[in-house]
Amino acid sequence: MKKKKLPVENTKLPWEHPKPKTEDPQALKLVEKIMQSPTYRLAEEDTDFLKSYETRGNRLELDYLKPELHMARAGIEHTIVVFGSARIRERKTAMANLEAVQKKLKADPDNEKLMQELYVAERMLEKSIYYDDARMFGRYVSRSGKGPGDSRVVIMTGGGPGIMEAANRGAHDVGAKSVGLNIHLPHEQFPNPYITPELCFQFHYFAIRKLHFFLRAKALVVYPGGFGTLDELFEILTLVQTHKTPPIPVVIVGKSYWNKLINFDFLVEEGTIAPEDLEIFHFADNAAEAWKHILDWHETYNTPLVAKGEKTGMEREK
Template sequence: MRKKTKHKWHELPWQHPKPKSEDPKAERLVRELMESPTYRLAEEDREFLQSHETRGVRLELDYMKAELIMTELDVQHTIVVFGSARIKERKTALATFKEVEKKLVADSDNVKLLAQLREAERMVEMSTYYDDARKFGRLVGNSGTGPEDNRVILMTGGGPGIMEAANRGAYDVGAKSIGLNINLPHEQYPNPYISPELCFQFHYFAIRKLHFMLRAQALVAYPGGFGTLDELFEILTLVQTRKTPEIPVVLVGKRYWERIVNFEILAEEGMISPDDLEIFTMVENADEAWRHIIGWHTDRRTHLYRVYTEGEKPQHGKV
């Protein structure tokens, strides 16, 4: 019987560069070719991938990475929380206030310090929203059956302030939560309470917005600035135009929202329909917000309601 021997591959002509013996310049010329950007694999060519012409590819990758991971981890529904990145927890806000107050004692006529003191005092008052957002995070976190139940999960923009507080609340009760960070020109960090496997960073605001809405079963907006208003009005517009299914939109902090946006004037002036005022509701705190969300879904017997009562596993929504 013939003994089998391991096949030995012979070398192919292109496995070695042209030898110096044939052309003294060959080695240098080949090295220059292999160092040329055009010789790099497309997937390894950073300059090519960041070119204007490949923006469509980058948009797709920006979307796909988070989508594949959330699908793999069985994230079905999200409760999205927006709010100011500037609002601090109470002990930090108080420390800042006392520091400015101390400086003002030594320089009582300093107009700049007086303005800083007023701002610091306001931040102490606003810190109540940090505590409330943290409580809301705990309410969402406790709604599942355990740390591995990702069917309904909290999602934030991943930054400090209100976002940190909501992620922190979920972290307090051992629940996972999502943070959708955005790449900015200046250095920035995700808050430490996001689940590591669900902490994402996006390049495009548009793709980040898409993921905010793709699985959203509720939006809760705490007091905030341009970013919060941007996300809020984006979702109000999507619901108003029927571009996305209606979801409960809850504004926490009636006094703040009534002062910042006069929605009734928009209706009186004919800029929106009176019915559009029903798209959102204003509440005072986390308990009211959570009751409204649960009641809204219970009344309509939605997918979210059936997940809790019947264990249904629906597909996520479309935007």
């Protein structure tokens, strides 16, 4: 026996149409005014409400949650975080910039401003070796373990140019995933082109971005840089020193640069840090030394990043 189809209800419910004009000529205008009020918008569609002071806690949570969910879905277990100057460029770019300044100075040899630009351009050309080195470091990390398709340990950077670009580029060179954590700034900026698209995030809050830098970090590698690099370096040094986070290997690449920039021994001599605080970080001169130290550190603490039988990126690069 076939079931009878229920009749389709074509009659609109009372609330599906406004109050008729026949009952009140002003009703439609009044309803339109109500529906145009910001309070009538759905909360999730009300950008003014979502950007209000009172909803900052919700925005902080969303700033954290979106990258967390995407990284979890991508199988990102551990990250090797790389910091360094956004101003350090690859050699050919640094050389072109130097030649441009030299050309200007040739036409105006007494220009003191151009002389200073020349000095900076020469220094940046020297530091371009760190771009190449950070790129190689990205390759080492990305080719370790099961190889480029293994997302257990990936490169993570701040998503910008310079050293950050180089590390992401190294991963991109070998077809591996890498993460970029950009930050929304008042001036326009672009992510570097070598980040895995579905793992490139933009944050509003520096604090939440910092949280994600260290949440999965199994090492922090710091190349020469400025304020931003120093900020991230001393953040992790303070967290480890105060036992607010478990220790991880912190590798500072470019000992000559860092020794000129910061006199760590002076801090010990003055008693402002303890001698053992100098053991929180390790100096390295290149990518191979940095990655070897990280691998050895984790072997020592029985938290190996490369399982037995698997290869390190350095072995695969040979």
